[in-house]
Amino acid sequence: MSTVHSDDAILKNFKTNIELMLVKHGLTDVELSERAGFDDKGQVNAILNSTSLPNMAVPMRLADALRVPVETLLRDPKEHLSQKLEVLPLQDVDARAAQLMTAIFKATEKTLERFGDRPTMDSIIAWWKETGGSLVQCDQLSPHFDLVEANSSGGVPGVQHMGAMGLSATTLRSQQSARLEQFLATLNKTDLDELNTHIRTVSHSGVGMISPQTRVVELPELGDPIEVSFVRLMLPVTDISGQPYVLNYSTLLSESTPRRQEGRILKN
Structure with missing residues (x-):
């Protein structure tokens, strides 16, 4: 029960x-x-x-x-x-x-700040239920989420779309899918395996997943590393041709300077 x-x-x-x-x-x-x-x-x-x-x-x-x-x-x-x-x-x-x-x-x-018309997770889920996950009807939401290829082979997932107002774009200061793939390539094996497992699970099960995440973003062009804590929503979706993708929508919880130990940044 x-x-x-x-x-x-x-x-x-x-x-x-x-x-x-x-x-x-x-x-x-x-x-x-x-x-x-x-x-x-x-x-x-x-x-x-x-x-x-x-x-x-x-x-x-x-x-x-x-x-x-x-x-x-x-x-x-x-x-x-x-x-x-x-x-x-x-x-x-x-x-x-x-x-x-x-x-x-x-x-x-309840404690999170709201910025303008940024959608909530509830509104994203409501859209997904109403449309059956069809990307044909997502013009207002698409700037806020990313799309990754559903059939991940175990390496760096392919990024099909990067929302200009999403957490990935604002954190990485870029709307280019290649920048997100570049960041994903810096993940350690455990984190990358977990990400690919989540993508496959969501894609194959047809059910969404909500999970808390913490990532250290460390790219030379971004300056000092930052530790980002967020809640990630993943949903299975399809485009107009029926091609499957996994929608990734994240809500920021906090940003901070990564903890260090003996001169090394501690990554989760």
């Missing part, structure tokens, strides 16, 4: 899981704040005493610092602390994960 995740429940789970992780790793809240790269060393303490959900970039950075999936910090502690393992069909696991991530995003989306 599915569980409804309210804002209060997610916040309670988040705070409880942080406390448990502090004990497990023998860390103080200040040490975890430092490990996560927060400028404010009291950030974790503030979270533990907060009455509202933080920006989604916060749990993503904490999860990275603790080397656990972000879902681990947000779900009911009983689910991953229990000694009993529940065997579920793969589709049920996917459904639960999708429900949780959607609930988390909707809860934290």
Whole structure:
């Protein structure tokens, strides 16, 4: 049976899981704040005493610092602390994960700034449902999303379209598909494999996917590296000839200077 995740429940789970992780790793809240790269060393303490959900970039950075999936910090502690393992069909696991991530995003989306007529994820999904994912009726939305080839061979995905007002174009300061492919070529093998897996999954299943992401953008022509945290929506779509693509629409959560260790930039 599915569980409804309210804002209060997610916040309670988040705070409880942080406390448990502090004990497990023998860390103080200040040490975890430092490990996560927060400028404010009291950030974790503030979270533990907060009455509202933080920006989604916060749990993503904490999860990275603790080397656990972000879902681990947000779900009911009983689910991953229990000694009993529940065997579920793969589709049920996917459904639960999708429900949780959607609930988390909707809860934290309230804090995101809105710029002009920029569409929300809900409006993109509504368009997709109404049109069946046909790109014939997307003139108003196309400046905000990217299209990648659905049949990825495992290398750098081919970029068919790069929306001029999308997160990729604004971050990379270019509307050229080649620039996005150039950036994708800088991803490490793990991140690139994950991206291709998501593309294939969305394309073959016919179902969309929402996931939190963090990327370090480091291209010489862009100047200093930046760490970008965002929520990515992927949807299967087709053009007028029936050619399949995967639509990529991302909402920015935060930009920051990448954390460094011994002179090296730490990449996720």
